[in-house]
Amino acid sequence: MTGTIYVLNGPNLNLLGKRQPEIYGHETMADVEAACLSQAESYGLAVRFLQSNAEHQLIDWIHEAREDAVAVIINPGAYTHTSIAILDALNTFEGPVMEVHISNVHKREEFRRHSYVSLRADGVIAGCGTQGYLLAIDRVAKLVSATN
Numbered sequence: 770m771t772g773t774i775y776v777l778n779g780p781n782l783n784l785l786g787k788r789q790p791e792i793y794g795h796e797t798m799a800d801v802e803a804a805c806l807s808q809a810e811s812y813g814l815a816v817r818f819l820q821s822n823a824e825h826q827l828i829d830w831i832h833e834a835r836e837d838a839v840a841v842i843i844n845p846g847a848y849t850h851t852s853i854a855i856l857d858a859l860n861t862f863e864g865p866v867m868e869v870h871i872s873n874v875h876k877r878e879e880f881r882r883h884s885y886v887s888l889r890a891d892g893v894i895a896g897c898g899t900q901g902y903l904l905a906i907d908r909v910a911k912l913v914s915a916t917n
């Protein structure tokens with residue numbers, strides 16, 4: 770298999786490992802990036818691992834993914850619950866989209882239960898900690914191999 774998976778991370782995830790570790794764990798974004806690269810490599814896939822606190826930047830990366838990526842894995846952070854613009858951008862992407870949340874958003878505040886991104890996502894993983902990213906890579910590899 771060949772191709773690049775875009776792994777996109779939204780606001781506050783740059784503080785992973787420091788921010789509310791009782792909810793988000795002790796691993797850092799750098800740890801998650803290294804694990805994603807290694808998991809994807811086992812399938813012959815590459816990863817572009819990105820994080821931004823800015824909605825427009827996430828949208829620009831999704832637009833880049835249209836030309837450059839076989840799949841998108843996205844943890845939009847709080848934009849999950851607010852951003853029609855990110856949903857619209859994802860709707861322009863033709864490959865598989867996986868939505869990942871480190872925490873179990875259904876076990877938390879009511880406002881975290883609604884996701885605009887889920888209207889586009891082919892699968893949603895929540896509450897599996899940072900392992901959710903690796904599970905999403907497994908799923909994407911399966912979906913990409915089925916279309917090749």
Ligand code: DHK
Pocket residue numbers: 780781782844845846847848849869870871872873874881
């Ligand atoms: C991360 C965030 O920053 C929150 O805003 C979401 C998500 C949940 C997560 O669990 O990874 O509500």
